[in-house]
Amino acid sequence: MVTLSLADIIPFLLLAARWTLLLSAIAFVGGATGATLLLLWRYGAPKVGGVATSLYIQLFQGTPLLLQLFLVFFGLPLLGVEVSPLAAAGIALTCYASAFLAEIWRGCVDAIPRGQWDASASLGMNFLTQMRYVILPQSLKIAVPPTVGFLVQLLKSTALASIVGFNELTRSGQIVANATFQPFLIYGLVALIYFAMCYPLTVGSRVLERRMRISR
Amino acid sequence: MGYEFDFSAISENIGLLLHGAGLTIGLTAIAATVGMALSIGGAAAALWGPGWLRRIVGVYVELIRNTPFIVQLFFIFFGLPSLGVKLTAFEAAALAMTINLTAYGIEIVRAGIEAVPPGQREAGFALGIAPISTFIYIVLPQAIAVVYPALVSQIVITMLESAVVSQVAVTDLTHAADLIQSRTYRAFETYFAVTLIYLGMALLMRWLFNRAGRQLFAGKR
DSSP states (O other), X not given: OOOXXXXXHHHHHHHHHHHHHHHHHXXXXXXXXXXXXXXXXXXXXXXXXXXXXXXXXXXXXXXXXXXXXXXXXXXXXXXXXXXXXXXXXXXXXXXXXXXXXXXXXXXXXXXXXXXXXXXXXXXXXXXXXXXXXXXXXXXXHHHHHHHHHHHHHHHHHGGGGGXXXXXXXXXXXXXXXXHHSOHHHHHHHHHHXXXXXXXXXXXXXXXXXXXXXXXX | OXXXXXXXXXXXXXXXXXXXXXXXXXXXXXXXXXXXXXXXXHHHXXXXXXXXXXXXXXXXXXXXXXXXXXXXXXXXXXXGGGGTOOOOHHHHHHHHHHHHHHHHHHHHHHHHHHHSOHHHHHHHHHTTOOHHHIIIIIIHHHHHHHHHHHHHHHHHHHHHHGGGGGGGTOOSHHHHHHHHHHHHSOHHHHHHHHHHHHHHHHHHHHHHHHHHHHHHTTTTO
């Protein structure tokens, strides 16, 4: 048993929280890219892309993230690619976030009235121009609040990376708790740090949503 | 590429997997049953309770919804014993899942209650029906009918998230997978098969609940 004061523990946990934020950022950027590609496929080639993207979404929303993580972590080495815990977690969370963001954004694109597609098509715009200048600018506006809400879910999900040995906030908490035998205090602190990162996003999402409802 | 896939580890350990799947379903059933009852109580408290109770429910909901499930589980399993509350791994998992599901359930049920036109409640009062009976027999069935799909999704999410309880040595489906892969060194095949089992369970649960929902709420929407 090691005796550590709060002055040692708190900075240690806060430094570990940087990795949680980094992993969240990687997953969000990767997920947003993936989701955009999925949506372009879905709307660009409705027959094949529609079926394929909804299968992809079903698959990732219908299985535990922990097992997705294990499959990447144990599966990629079989293909001859050695992955670090950060890379495995980054890839798994990217796939996971792609599915959820694609589903959220699909709803936002579907909310654009059919007439917008017809009108832009009648002006001679092709698919990408329609998307770029007519559909996406309108759907982006309604997509912001639920996307920020999903960020909370994603940030919390990064805690699972601790299980494959990535040293983020939860894993650091485990290490300190095991060393000091003060699990109540340590996990309480870890939870508070997560709360401090997530709660502003939750409130932000709520405020944005309310503001949007007023503006319409 | 000299790797050959070998799924014999799965067929040889089917009993272990079935036991694990049963435990996962059992935990989910406990969390869903207790969680739904608490969600309804919590939503009613959040809407009509005294100020202090409303604040407590609000803090509870925000705290749980803004922290990871795995940290809640560790807090309950490793942290509570230092307060003298000793729980087995199974009890800790069931408690963590219930607490987690309830926080989301309260918000969902509350949205459902708010979606029921106030006239329904007023009509109940006007007929001299006691407030509690008005709530149980008039408002609640309509509220649940509205948010039933969201509740089903949340229960399925809880089932999927329960994979994490293997980390405190609850012998659930993921734990069975951990065991099999450590014995056979067939990590990928094992986790792949178990992922498919989870997918099957999620689809089956959704199908059953939707079927039940059509029966339960026929004509209420």
